Amino acid sequence: MVQIPLEFPAHTVPFTSLALLQSSPPYPTHPDDIKEWIINSNPRSVASTICMGTCRVPGGVYNWCMSNFKPILESRIGQLLRTRGLKLATAESCTGGLLADHITDVPGSSDYFVGGVVAYAYEAKVALLQVSWGTLRLYGAVSRETVIEMARGVRTTLGADIGISVSGIAGPGGGMPEKPVGTTWIGLSARDGDWARNYVWDGDRRTNKELSAQAALQFALDYLNKKLENG
Numbered sequence: 001m002v003q004i005p006l007e008f009p010a011h012t013v014p015f016t017s018l019a020l021l022q023s024s025p026p027y028p029t030h031p032d033d034i035k036e037w038i039i040n041s042n043p044r045s046v047a048s049t050i051c052m053g054t055c056r057v058p059g060g061v062y063n064w065c066m067s068n069f070k071p072i073l074e075s076r077i078g079q080l081l082r083t084r085g086l087k088l089a090t091a092e093s094c095t096g097g098l099l100a101d102h103i104t105d106v107p108g109s110s111d112y113f114v115g116g117v118v119a120y121a122y123e124a125k126v127a128l129l130q131v132s133w134g135t136l137r138l139y140g141a142v143s144r145e146t147v148i149e150m151a152r153g154v155r156t157t158l159g160a161d162i163g164i165s166v167s168g169i170a171g172p173g174g175g176m177p178e179k180p181v182g183t184t185w186i187g188l189s190a191r192d193g194d195w196a197r198n199y200v201w202d203g204d205r206r207t208n209k210e211l212s213a214q215a216a217l218q219f220a221l222d223y224l225n226k227k228l229e230n231g
Helices: 031-040 072-084 098-103 122-129 133-139 144-158 205-224
Strands: 002-005 017-020 049-057 060-067 088-092 113-118 162-168 183-190 193-201
Touching (some): 072 098, 072 205, 088 098, 098 113, 098 205, 113 144, 122 133, 122 144, 133 144, 144 162, 144 193, 162 205, 183 205
Parallel strands (some): 017 060, 088 113, 088 162
Antiparallel strands (some): 049 193, 162 183
């Protein structure tokens, strides 16, 4: 079993660890080669993973797998936040605190993680995160507009430099034709702008929650690495 660190663009696979069941070289090491392996392989051939399935994103349908190795994303985010003296806060709906759990898995995360809010109901989003009723009624909880207000609200409420939010339909019920099960929006708010990303996962409830948390971590890392366009 090997672990290969990656940094995929957001439109391909938003994870930084891939476990391959291969006992001898050569292993694919270039992101393009690994992406091709992901696209063409059967995810059931990959073992010792947390999740297996597909992710529909702009540009195609990709098989994905996540290994249960050391939390690379969380550690790298923590290092960058600590070095720059920045504070992070989270606002979660469908992930139910899973994002904050990942962040606080890193020892010393209190240096940069202010805290998180789990706001499941509309009323909680309004009361705790300053999301407007107008936004919720017009666009719904799972929307670009709502996650941006959630991220902005938790950032300002908790006095953080960066706020990141997640809202989605984890399943198995709750889907609609325009927002099928697995639809997830992730928002990020900082002093220099607001951003949002959209995904449609194709796993079970637990898988979709884990994928959303991992995608949110990748979003934060991309921001810290200055890979986002101006918000």
